[in-house]
Amino acid sequence: MPATPVLMTAKPAGPRKRRRRLLSEEGILDAALALIDETGELTMSALAARLGSTASSIYHHISGRPAIIEALRDRITREIPHVHEGEEWTSELGRMMRAYRDAFARHSRLIPLVTAQTLTAEGPAIAYEHIVRLLSAAGFPDRELLLWVSVIDNFVLGCAFDLAAPEDVWRREGKDTPALDAAVAASLTGAERADAAFDLGCEALLVGMRARLAAENSPQ
């Protein structure tokens, strides 16, 4: 992860002694993501300090803080791999959901920043496109396709948030919540809990979806 810009040798017939540009959009995004991963925050001055520059310099490469966050959303969601055809649709969808969630899980502190502003990046739409194709091929009716995309997106987003929350949200001094406290004591903790919850919910959702599809395609 080169947070500092790459210094290149001068181009063959280029103007000599011309200092290479200090900043680039890619370098700014690298530094911003690293900063968010480490601190959970993104301020322009902290970002500039990490880049060895000043806050105002950044604006020559990107329009502002919201654009940086949106570009990071785009970058993260484009990591979601394509569907490879020819597999049972539920296992393929399960694989996509896991990849979608893992992409955000790797940068969980980015999530509150991303969900605080309106989605304009294209990355998520690419993932949605694949999910729509998969569901359509599986036999879901056209009018339901976007609904299922919403269901999947909502669940995955919620799980990503879950992973970003500090552990001691559950480990509280219980006041009149004995059943909850006992459940906390009997459960996995931390990332293991969040992972297991995702697996369980994902499986339940897929079973429910298959049942729905079967009911729709059977002669009523």
Added chain:
Amino acid sequence: MPATPVLMTAKPAGPRKRRRRLLSEEGILDAALALIDETGELTMSALAARLGSTASSIYHHISGRPAIIEALRDRITREIPHVHEGEEWTSELGRMMRAYRDAFARHSRLIPLVTAQTLTAEGPAIAYEHIVRLLSAAGFPDRELLLWVSVIDNFVLGCAFDLAAPEDVWRREGKDTPALDAAVAASLTGAERADAAFDLGCEALLVGMRARLAAENSPQ
């Protein structure tokens, strides 16, 4: 919704002419929620203006902006009704999930503010307590109880976020996403889409949970 403090008549033998306090915690929270519902933002100065007071005055009643947001989370989640026993557990859980989601749906612009800070309010724990009891009585093993609470919480939170998003997130000029664009055109829009997605996902989740429970309790 009385955003302005109630003016009471002087107490029997109390000190006369003592002006009634201008602010109260309850009045501050009422005004803050109304402000968030209307603008989607919460600044101390805007809040003070709505209360006919000054920003610094607010700090005599509540510790600061995070405390206001947390108190609102508490207030909203305490609206979730209790479970009434004696019903089939899936329909009862479905009713709770709907109530949980509706509580946030009524104030969807609060959600990004609430999810930007760590949960400390007690309200959610009360709702979790009821869900744990319900699932335990239904027959789920102790080690799974908190996992299912997580699943439900994640899905409901994601759906609440979905409802807060502007409509034109889906109505984009499609670039190489023909299947998605067709799905958008064939689907419900706006709150109707979000509602239908919640219903569909909720039903699928409950079907999947029932199947899981049956598999666990049957002799393998």
Added chain:
DNA sequence: ACCTGAACACCGTTCAAGT
């Protein structure tokens, strides 16, 4: 073309001074 310090409008919060 790119960088920079200074300035701007705006935050949340603190505090001494009032009643």
Added chain:
DNA sequence: ACCTGAACACCGTTCAAGT
């Protein structure tokens, strides 16, 4: 006990001045 203006430290962003 409660309220207030002024001040503080900190934001994101703009802009004229530099190279």
